[in-house]
Amino acid sequence: MEVFLAQPRGFCAGVVRAIEIVERALQKYGPPVYVRHEIVHNKYVVESLKKKGAIFVEDLSEVPAKAVTVFSAHGVAKSVEEEAEARDLPVLNATCPLVTKVHNQGKRYISRGRALILIGHAGHPEVEGTMGQVPGPVLLVQSVQDVAELRLPTDAPVAYITQTTLSVDDTRDIIAALQAKFTDIQGPDIRDICYATQNRQSAVRDLSKLVDVILVVGAANSSNSNRLREIGTEVGVASYLVADGSELNSDWLKDAKAVGITAGASAPEVLVDDVIEALRRIGPVSVSVVPGREENIEFRLPAELTAG
Numbered sequence: 509m510e511v512f513l514a515q516p517r518g519f520c521a522g523v524v525r526a527i528e529i530v531e532r533a534l535q536k537y538g539p540p541v542y543v544r545h546e547i548v549h550n551k552y553v554v555e556s557l558k559k560k561g562a563i564f565v566e567d568l569s570e571v572p573a574k575a576v577t578v579f580s581a582h583g584v585a586k587s588v589e590e591e592a593e594a595r596d597l598p599v600l601n602a603t604c605p606l607v608t609k610v611h612n613q614g615k616r617y618i619s620r621g622r623a624l625i626l627i628g629h630a631g632h633p634e635v636e637g638t639m640g641q642v643p644g645p646v647l648l649v650q651s652v653q654d655v656a657e658l659r660l661p662t663d664a665p666v667a668y669i670t671q672t673t674l675s676v677d678d679t680r681d682i683i684a685a686l687q688a689k690f691t692d693i694q695g696p697d698i699r700d701i702c703y704a705t706q707n708r709q710s711a712v713r714d715l716s717k718l719v720d721v722i723l724v725v726g727a728a729n730s731s732n733s734n735r736l737r738e739i740g741t742e743v744g745v746a747s748y749l750v751a752d753g754s755e756l757n758s759d760w761l762k763d764a765k766a767v768g769i770t771a772g773a774s775a776p777e778v779l780v781d782d783v784i785e786a787l788r789r790i791g792p793v794s795v796s797v798v799p800g801r802e803e804n805i806e807f808r809l810p811a812e813l814t815a816g
């Protein structure tokens with residue numbers, strides 16, 4: 509069986525930075541270090557950090573006094589920052605700089621008196637963080653249908669921002685619907701879908717031309733991994749999300765001559781290797797990488813972790 513690996517796939521710069529923040533904090537301050545929410549949406553990553561002494565919590569009330577606390581890559585609401593400050597917790601903020609950029613755009617639009625619309629998935633931590641960062645009401649839309657149901661005068665000044673990990677196509681349709689509905693609408697110059705999401709989505713499209721089945725390595729709660737699987741399905745290739753090799757189902761591959769593998773931005777390469785190993789247990793495989801975009805983006809770490 510031929511196996512094609514998408515390029516790029518797996519870790520993005522925001523995820524690399526977030527994991528490094530926890531690792532360096534553990535080295536500098538010693539365990540335990542508390543992390544609010546999964547640092548990135550991947551069980552393997554979370555379990556490895558737990559072994560090194562990270563403790564994951566969903567609520568700051570679970571963090572003891574004075575304990576070093578890390579906010580996850582998805583960002584947090586202002587109220588969470590304020591609670592940490594009120595409790596005097598030493599905080600390291602691992603929010604991806606591209607998510608912070610969306611927060612700042614939202615704040616700018618609200619300060620200019622515009623009604624703010626966020627295109628995103630209800631309940632996702634990034635969406636909750638963004639809604640809780642901007643000082644004003646935020647209207648969340650998840651579909652073109654939601655746009656039709658928005659109860660705002662069509663000549664109201666509005667602006668939109670988007671979750672960083674959506675599918676480029678879905679967002680395009682929703683933005684088009686917003687622009688058709690509102691006469692005075694503004695949006696970011698460059699859309700907020702982040703570079704890593706866009707690159708992984710176009711790589712999965714390229715991959716789909718070569719293969720009969722696509723395996724997306726990623727967690728069930730990872731937004732960008734789910735979008736990769738959806739894109740594969742939309743272009744007509746049977747696509748499955750697997751956390752690791754143990755989730756591979758040989759029935760999926762019965763008639764497949766070529767299998768494509770990609771990985772969400774929070775999935776480490778070791779899990780891609782694990783899936784390849786699982787394929788090898790079914791039969792001989794030859795692995796090649798599909799040529800794609802090279803990424804060389806790096807985000808700076810917080811100053812307290814780089815000094816001294």
Ligand code: SF4
Nearest residue numbers: 520522604606672702
């Ligand atoms: S997927 Fe994009 S926005 Fe999210 S952490 Fe990675 S680089 Fe940042």
